[in-house]
Amino acid sequence: MKRSILVFAASAVMSGALACSSPMTTREMGAAVGTVGGAAAGGIVGSAVGHPAAGAAIGGALGLGTGALVGDRLQAIEQQQSELDKQIKQNEQELQRQREELEQLKKETKER
Numbered sequence: 001m002k003r004s005i006l007v008f009a010a011s012a013v014m015s016g017a018l019a020c021s022s023p024m025t026t027r028e029m030g031a032a033v034g035t036v037g038g039a040a041a042g043g044i045v046g047s048a049v050g051h052p053a054a055g056a057a058i059g060g061a062l063g064l065g066t067g068a069l070v071g072d073r074l075q076a077i078e079q080q081q082s083e084l085d086k087q088i089k090q091n092e093q094e095l096q097r098q099r100e101e102l103e104q105l106k107k108e109t110k111e112r
Contacts, residue, residue: 034063034065036065042062
């Protein structure tokens, strides 16, 4: 009975995560994975002491918080990487423009 409650809770979290209409952010994915992992670990620990449902609930809550924090940090790193990629692209375009300008100046100098 207690195992079926844990399976039901885990499947409810996963189906809720999969039912989102838009793609999940890294933070949301971290929170979902943390919740399921924490609930599973808490259920296992809780069953060892005779309270699997309480263990799953506590583990799920701790996993949610931890997963959200980890997911938030990963999302910040992804955003920073995206900004760096944009800056690199802009620098490459400017470099190419300057090369073309230099070639044009060389041609003009030879023609004189």
